[in-house]
Amino acid sequence: xxxxxxxxxxxxxxxxxxxxxxxxxxxxxxxxxxxxxxxxxxxxxxxxxxxxxxxxxxxxxxxxxxxxxxxxxxxxxxxxxxxxxxxxxxxxxxxxxxxxxxxxxxxxxxxxxxxxxxxxxxxxxxxxxxxxxxxxxxxxxxxxxxxxxxxxxxxxxxxxxxxxxxxxxxxxxxxxxxxxxxxxxxxxxxxxxxxxxxxxxxxxxxxxxxxxxxxxxxxxxxxxxxxxxxxxxxxxxxxxxxxxxxxxxxxxxxxxxxxxxxxxxxxxxxxxxxxxxxxxxxxxxxxxxxxxxxxxxxxxxxxxxxxxxxxxxxxxxxxxxxxxxxxxxxxxxxxxxxxxxxxxxxxxxxxxxxxxxxxxxxxxxxxxxxxxxxxxxxxxxxxxxxxxxxxxxxxxxxxxxxxxxxxxxxxxxxxxxxxxxxxxxxxxxxxxxxxxxxxxxxxxxxxxxxxxxxxxxxxxxxxxxxxxxxxxxxxxxxxxxxxxxxxxxxxxxxxxxxxxxxxxxxxxxxxxxxxxxxxxxxxxxxxxxxxxxxxxxxxxxxxxxxxxxxxxxxxxxxxxxxxxxxxxxxxxxxxxxxxxxxxxxxxxxxxxxxxxxxxxxxxxxxxxxxxxxxxxxxxxxxxxxxxxxxxxxxxxxxxxxxxxxxxxxxxxxxxxxxxxxxxxxxxxxxxxxxxxxxxxxxxxxxxxxxx
Numbered sequence: 139x140x141x142x143x144x145x146x147x148x149x150x151x152x153x154x155x156x157x158x159x160x161x162x163x164x165x166x167x168x169x170x171x172x173x174x175x176x177x178x179x180x181x182x183x184x185x186x187x188x189x190x191x192x193x194x195x196x197x198x199x200x201x202x203x204x205x206x207x208x209x210x211x212x213x214x215x216x217x218x219x220x221x222x223x224x225x226x227x228x229x230x231x232x233x234x235x236x237x238x239x240x241x242x243x244x245x246x247x248x249x250x251x252x253x254x255x256x257x258x259x260x261x262x263x264x265x266x267x268x269x270x271x272x273x274x275x276x277x278x279x280x281x282x283x284x285x286x287x288x289x290x291x292x293x294x295x296x297x298x299x300x301x302x303x304x305x306x307x308x309x310x311x312x313x314x315x316x317x318x319x320x321x322x323x324x325x326x327x328x329x330x331x332x333x334x335x336x337x338x339x340x341x342x343x344x345x346x347x348x349x350x351x352x353x354x355x356x357x358x359x360x361x362x363x364x365x366x367x368x369x370x371x372x373x374x375x376x377x378x379x380x381x382x383x384x385x386x387x388x389x390x391x392x393x394x395x396x397x398x399x400x401x402x403x404x405x406x407x408x409x410x411x412x413x414x415x416x417x418x419x420x421x422x423x424x425x426x427x428x429x430x431x432x433x434x435x436x437x438x439x440x441x442x443x444x445x446x447x448x449x450x451x452x453x454x455x456x457x458x459x460x461x462x463x464x465x466x467x468x469x470x471x472x473x474x475x476x477x478x479x480x481x482x483x484x485x486x487x488x489x490x491x492x493x494x495x496x497x498x499x500x501x502x503x504x505x506x507x508x509x510x511x512x513x514x515x516x517x518x519x520x521x522x523x524x525x526x527x528x529x530x531x532x533x534x535x536x537x538x539x540x541x542x543x544x545x546x547x548x549x550x551x552x553x554x555x556x557x558x559x560x561x562x563x564x565x566x567x568x569x570x571x572x573x574x575x576x577x578x579x580x581x582x583x584x585x586x587x588x589x590x591x592x593x594x595x596x597x598x599x600x601x602x603x604x605x606x607x608x609x610x611x612x613x614x615x616x617x618x619x620x621x622x623x624x625x626x627x628x629x630x631x632x633x634x635x636x637x638x639x640x641x642x643x644x645x646x647x648x649x650x651x652x653x654x655x656x657x658x659x660x661x662x663x664x665x666x667x668x669x670x671x672x673x674x675x676x677x678x679x680x681x682x683x684x685x686x687x688x689x690x691x692x693x694x695x696x697x698x699x700x701x702x703x704x705x706x707x708x709x710x711x712x713x714x715x716x717x718x719x720x721x722x723x724x725x726x727x728x729x730x731x732x733x734x735x736x737x738x739x740x741x742x743x744x745x746x747x748x749x750x751x752x753x754x755x756x757x758x759x760x761x762x763x764x765x766x767x768x769x770x771x772x773x774x775x776x777x778x779x780x781x782x783x784x785x786x787x788x789x790x791x792x793x794x795x796x797x798x799x800x801x802x803x804x805x806x807x808x809x810x811x812x813x814x815x816x817x818x819x820x821x822x823x824x825x826x827x828x829x
Contacts, residue, residue, distance in 0.1 A: 175271040175291045177280035177650070177664070178253075178580050178598055185654060187662045187686035188277025188711050189765050189782050191215060191822070193270040195295070199307075206259045206267065207232035214272050215780070215822040226454050227380075227407040228417030228447020228504070229260065236274060236288030240788045240816045241759055243719035247272075247288040248281055252439070254510060254530045254576055255284075255602065259292065261443045261508055263403045263421045265307055265386040268295045274820075275765035275784060276713025279684035280648050282666030283716040286761035286788060294441075296425045297390040297397035305388045313380040315373075315410045323371035325360070325466045329353050347485055356467070356482075365471055366481065366550045372464040372493045376457070380408040380415075392427075399425040409449075411457060413498045417447035438513040444506070451500020451542045460493040469550040470494060475619070481551035489558060490547055499545050499619075504538045523583045532574040540566040543619035561614050561632070565622050568610030577601045590656050597649040609637035640722050643671045660688040670718045670758075674725035677757040684713025684763075704771040717759035720792045724808050727752040750805035751797065757810060761788040767820075778824040785817040 174183050174192045183192075191214045201209035211219035211232070218235040239245040249256045256262075271291040278285040322328045330353065333346040359367035388401040401423040409415025420443070427437035450457050465487075469478025472494055479490035510532045517525040542565075545558040580598035587593070613624050615631030627633075648666040662685070669679045688709035691697060697706070727748045734745035767782035791812025797804055 175269060175293055176277065177273065177289070177291075178578075178596060178648070179582070179650075181652075184690065184705055184707070185652075185657065185660060186277075187652075187660050187688040187709055188273065189275040189709075189767055189784070189820075190277060191217075191272045191274065193272075195268050198264050198267050198270075201264065205232065206262045206264045207234060209264050210234075210270070214270075216274055216782075216820045217272060226447075226449065227409045227415060228419075228445055234290070236272065236290075237784060237786065237818065237820070238816045240287060240761055240786050240814055241717055241719065241791050242812055242814065243759070243792060244717065245287055247290050248278075248284040249290045249292070250281075251292045251510075252294055252512065253528055253578065254512065254532060255574070256532075259290075261419070261421075261445065261506075262292070262294075263386065263405070263419075263423075265384075265388075265403065266294045266401060266421070266423055268293045275782075276684035276686060276711040276715070276763045277662075277664070279682050279713040279715050279763075280650060280664040280666055281715075282646060282648065282682040283644065283668040283670055283680065283718045283758060285682070286715040286717040286759065286786075294423065294425075295388070295390070295399060295401070296427070296439075297392045297399040299392040299394065299397065302389055302391040305386075305390075307386045309382075309384045311382050313382060313410065315377050318373055318377075319462070321371060321373060321464075321466070323369055323466045325367070325369050326353060326357055328466050329356070348482065352482060365469055365478070368467065368469045368478075368550075370464070370466045370468055370470050372461050372468075375470055376412055376461055376493050376497055377410050378412055380410045382407040395429045397425075397427045399423070411450065411454075411497050412494070414448050414450045414501045415454075415497075417445065419446075420444045433518045435516040436514065438511070440512075441508075441510040443508040446503075446505050448504070449502045450497045451502060451540065452496055453502065457493065457496050460491040460496045463491065464493050468492060471548065471550055472498075475499070476546045476548050476555060478550050479547040479556070481549050489556075491558075492547055495545055495547070495558070500542045502538065502540050504536065506534065506536045508532075508534045521583070522585055523581065525579070525581050527579040528577070530574075530576040532576070533571065534573075535569070535571040537569050538567070539622060540568075541622050563616040563619050563621075564612070564614035565616065565624060565627075566610060566612045567624060568608065570606070570608035572604065572606045574605075575601075575603045592652075592654045592657070594650070594652040598647070600644075600646040600648065602644040604642040605639070606641075607637070607639040609635075611635045641671075642722060644718075645669045656693065658690050658693040660690070662686045664713075668716065668718075672718045672720055672722055672724075673757055674754045677725075677755060680716055680758045680760070682714050682716055684711065684715075686711035686713075702772050704773075704775050705769055707769045709765075709767050709769070711763070711765045713763050715761045715763065717761065717788070719759060720756055720808060724792075725752055725754045725756055728805070748804065751807045753795075753807040753809045756792060756808060757790065759788055759790050759792060759810070761786055776825065776827050778822075778826075780820075780822045782820040783818075784820065785815070788812075788814045788816070 173180050174186060174190055176190065193213050197213055198209055207219055210217060216237045219232040234246055236247045249259055251262065273289040278289040281289050329348040333348055336346045337343055356367050360369060384405040386403040390399040392398060403421040405419040407417045422442040425439040427435060429435045467480045467482055468490055469480065471478030477492040477495035479492060510530065512528065512530040514528045519525060542562055544562040546555050547558050548555045578598065578600045580596055582596040584594045611624055612634040613627040613631060615629060616627050646666055646668045650662065650664040652662040654660040664684050666682045686709065688707050691706040692703050697703065728750040729746050730749035731744065731746045734747045735742050736745045764785045765782055767780060770779045771777065790810035791814060792808045792810060793812045795806040795809050795811060797806040
């Protein structure tokens, strides 16, 4: 019997009289990455003329991270993944920079998952990913107005022809806080060092914070009463190991006319704080494709995700600030909702912040639900023409309850109890939802002439519409720390209700023309024409072209004797891309209705005034990209090397122009005034083999 599978070396096994066979297929390095996803299609990797990197599902599986952005760290040249939330459960996400920051505004690359734009990849289960392609140069111009920072294309798994396959994957791990400061937890040493610092800054020895009598009393008291005379290491008290586990189950398969995939996933992640610090995520992914006949294929997908995460009532940043500022003479007493402070007066610490209290008291409870539905039709028309249409709908709903209770600290020596905070207990409930509707259609054709000339043509149209809406309500002065429903407040103390909504549209047409001669000389040209409602009516449209060239030297006759070389391809690209980073309605002057009341005949009336000027000529930020590179692979694609030199110049960066106060103390408008140059050299070396 011969066993074979795409991307693996065939294996021939004699059967003989055996009733059972155990066969292991090895990856075939020369075929495992034959095809990569590019803008609105796929191409053979050897035919790609731009700077495109790819990551396969097998590479992603090597990481046990619960966050896809963290799993990408170090796997793609030119892509920097920097933690933005310090690993906080539920929002464990990274800021992605592709070839640096090319603007002072939005610097994140455009992210598309199965062709649908997404704000981030925080909610995507890494185990659902089939492949990732990253467009780093002018090849991203086909995405026009949002492509100046590069494009990340993520393809998720779907069913393939064959018997049903069941896959289960589980990860277990533990996380620790790392790179922490080494605090002084010896209170005597702390007090003497602080005294010395004050003397060094010019204070008289008799006027330092801690007298010798206090230090001596403390030193003796530590022997008998650690509650009153503590030696506290707040990092040891407030932090703990955090466990994380993730489970994924997938069933997939297909026939000649049908392919399907069903998957569910669950993730639970504890945080390193001792309380109010955890997250879980439940995900679901359903896909179905039906080949109605040899001309028509239809299908759809449904992806759902629910996240629930918590953090302390004052927020994670406040906790970190309290731990960094905590001193060893503060008591860790904590009983009946009362927390220790210190009996020693310390400058700048009139109201001691007990880190344990900040962590344990109050909470921020957030629940996020996301839904992405997609339907598609693919038509195979006469003369090799193909038509693809995709409609997608995305909805995200975020619900949050922020509760800050009344908090109390106690002098451990006098047992005097003090209020730590004011305007409490208080509760803020808020809800925000966002929807996006997307319709994309493309018409394509590929053909050969005389087996030497290959031409590909694609044109398309894209429509995107976004709605955002949010509402929040706030009250304070509840009866106690345990009631958190707004209706349970004792009165309308500082009751507030606010909300906002917005709408945005983006309309585009685009196209690509590719040509190669004997797979040696390759050229590709793309364009996109975008119109955005973010910009003024007379400046909403812009044209973004690009051209890329490549020469496959390995296909030349004079390279026939160099059989160990699989690919030697220099390439060059040039193109223009845009960034519509301006805030909505920035081309209109801002009108403020707060603080402009007028009195007429003793009666106060509401007023309004322009508080910020606007520039009604603002338009796109425009990035011009240059890239010169070379791709080299040898020994059956076991050695791969690529090098790129790139230059990106972004002009017309939108920045606020400050105005002198003589014009009425108005805020200045945002205008296209900034310029940023971004250039560098990018190298990638991969060595791989199988044994």
